[in-house]
Amino acid sequence: xxxxxxxxxxxxxxxxxxxxxxxxxxxxxxxxxxxxxxxxxxxxxxxxxxxxxxxxxxxxxxxxxxxxxxxxxxxxxxxxxxxxxxxxxxxxxxxxxxxxx
Amino acid sequence: xxxxxxxxxxxxxxxxxxxxxxxxxxxxxxxxxxxxxxxxxxxxxxxxxxxxxxxxxxxxxxxxxxxxxxxxxxxxxxxxxxxxxxxxxxxxxxxxxxxxxxxxxxxxxxxxxxxxxxxxxxxxxxxxxxxxxxxxxxxxxxxxxxxxxxxxxxxxxxxxxxxxxxxxxxxxxxxxxxxxxxxxxxxxxxxxxxxxxxxxxxxxxxxxxxxxxxxxxxxxxxxxxxxxxxxxxxxxxxxxxxxxxxxxxxxxxxxxxxxxxxxxxxxxxxxxxxxxxxxxxxxxxxxxxxxxxxxxxxxxxxxxxxxxxxxxxxxxxxxxxxxxxxxxxxxxxxxxxxxxxxxxxxxxxxxxxxxxxxxxxxxxxxxxxxxxxxxxxxxxxxxxxxxxxxxxxxxxxxxxxxxxxxxxxxxx
Numbered sequence: 186x187x188x189x190x191x192x193x194x195x196x197x198x199x200x201x202x203x204x205x206x207x208x209x210x211x212x213x214x215x216x217x218x219x220x221x222x223x224x225x226x227x228x229x230x231x232x233x234x235x236x237x238x239x240x241x242x243x244x245x246x247x248x249x250x251x252x253x254x255x256x257x258x259x260x261x262x263x264x265x266x267x268x269x270x271x272x273x274x275x276x277x278x279x280x281x282x283x284x285x286x
Numbered sequence: 287x288x289x290x291x292x293x294x295x296x297x298x299x300x301x302x303x304x305x306x307x308x309x310x311x312x313x314x315x316x317x318x319x320x321x322x323x324x325x326x327x328x329x330x331x332x333x334x335x336x337x338x339x340x341x342x343x344x345x346x347x348x349x350x351x352x353x354x355x356x357x358x359x360x361x362x363x364x365x366x367x368x369x370x371x372x373x374x375x376x377x378x379x380x381x382x383x384x385x386x387x388x389x390x391x392x393x394x395x396x397x398x399x400x401x402x403x404x405x406x407x408x409x410x411x412x413x414x415x416x417x418x419x420x421x422x423x424x425x426x427x428x429x430x431x432x433x434x435x436x437x438x439x440x441x442x443x444x445x446x447x448x449x450x451x452x453x454x455x456x457x458x459x460x461x462x463x464x465x466x467x468x469x470x471x472x473x474x475x476x477x478x479x480x481x482x483x484x485x486x487x488x489x490x491x492x493x494x495x496x497x498x499x500x501x502x503x504x505x506x507x508x509x510x511x512x513x514x515x516x517x518x519x520x521x522x523x524x525x526x527x528x529x530x531x532x533x534x535x536x537x538x539x540x541x542x543x544x545x546x547x548x549x550x551x552x553x554x555x556x557x558x559x560x561x562x563x564x565x566x567x568x569x570x571x572x573x574x575x576x577x578x579x580x581x582x583x584x585x586x587x588x589x590x591x592x593x594x595x596x597x598x599x600x601x602x603x604x605x606x607x608x609x610x611x612x613x614x615x616x617x618x619x620x621x622x623x624x625x626x627x628x629x630x631x632x633x634x635x636x637x638x639x640x641x642x643x644x645x646x647x648x649x650x651x652x653x654x655x656x657x658x659x660x661x662x663x664x665x666x667x668x669x670x671x672x673x674x675x676x677x678x679x680x681x682x683x684x685x686x687x688x689x690x691x692x693x694x695x696x697x698x
Binding site: 224225227229231233234242244245246248252253255257258259260 | 496
């Protein structure tokens with residue numbers, strides 16, 4: 186008789202665990218992106234205000250800076266993840282929440 | 287005998303009776319309610335197992351729906367995220383207003399504006415175009431396309447800043463240069479080894495080199511069209527890249543830069559390039575402009591960051607043939623320091639004092655100059671990260687070059 190609640194509980198825990206892992210990865214990437222941003226932007230010029238542009242614009246600019254600062258693709262993605270945290274409307278933060286356009 | 291027979295018959299009847307009873311018990315129907323408690327429990331267990339299987343099927347069916355929904359939502363989210371990077375574009379640029387006061391020349395005011403267009407197709411391709419607009423007209427600063435899908439390499443083709451040393455590529459924009467529109471000595475417009483920062487037409491592969499212990503490296507390998515002399519009348523034989531030349535037969539320039547960052551605050555780079563020169567001298571008919579002229583150049587750059595202070599320097603050496611075929615040599619270097627006073631409070635944190643010393647030496651006079659020393663002192667003020675005003679003084683061993691410059695630059 187305890188099979189059903191136990192199964193439901195296990196499934197819920199698994200889903201919660203998956204969601205937490207995904208959120209942790211995203212936050213970890215953004216945190217590492219902040220470090221890459223701080224280390225590289227100021228090497229040549231004043232670091233721009235991360236909130237000054239939207240997520241879509243930062244994509245092109247981060248690629249531009251990937252080229253000039255010789256960043257790896259992974260670091261460029263991290264920087265972009267960091268910059269997008271300032272653009273709350275542009276990218277859904279978790280699966281199932283559509284982006285505001 | 288009769289007694290014996292009756293005993294046998296009674297025994298047979300008893301056995302037959304027992305056999306009927308046993309047969310009757312064996313033939314009892316299964317559906318009939320069991321009177322045996324063990325049988326009842328067994329039947330109850332069977333029924334429960336059937337119910338559990340039914341419940342399991344029901345749970346599985348119930349859980350299947352949110353699982354599918356989550357997968358679908360994740361896919362939508364992925365597509366949304368991809369949509370954010372699809373066909374993105376951005377506008378940027380830099381503008382300057384500059385007041386120059388120079389000995390024997392007087393005061394001049396100039397303005398220029400360099401719009402930059404950035405287009406990316408997803409994260410696979412990047413296109414950059416920059417125009418240079420000033421009082422002399424509009425020219426193409428750079429226009430290149432890059433393939434950016436590789437983890438540690440970018441393939442770039444078109445007209446791009448020459449990755450020889452670091453000034454042309456990284457530091458030449460006025461909002462980046464600590465002395466705004468005034469290039470460091472090896473790139474000085476009047477007497478530098480190059481007449482300005484350089485852009486070149488060609489192909490390059492560049493990227494990062496992952497290294498252990500927080501160190502990293504970077505590399506550039508490039509092949510670009512051959513340079514020309516800065517003038518066609520023998521007055522300025524410094525080399526210029528990116529000019530349209532008619533010497534299609536001339537072999538291209540090949541070069542590379544290798545950078546090493548033992549820690550994030552330190553970078554040391556070494557560059558080299560060599561090739562032929564397009565000889566378009568027309569002023570002197572005795573010069574054979576079909577003969578190949580060659581050059582090779584070498585550069586070392588270094589920079590160190592401590593909090594908001596930066597020290598950087600660069601050494602450039604050039605060996606090239608002049609239009610007559612004679613080899614000439616030039617070398618130059620600069621050392622520059624700047625410190626944004628971020629430790630101060632409020633508006634005072636916008637100040638940034640700067641200093642630069644440099645020298646250029648050459649084996650022959652070129653463009654009227656041979657050996658020049660220079661000391662530059664200035665102060666920048668950042669209204670924001672994008673708007674800066676600079677007041678600078680430039681003192682030269684050739685005093686006619688001395689200048690005081692007031693510049694405001696903005697980027698967006």
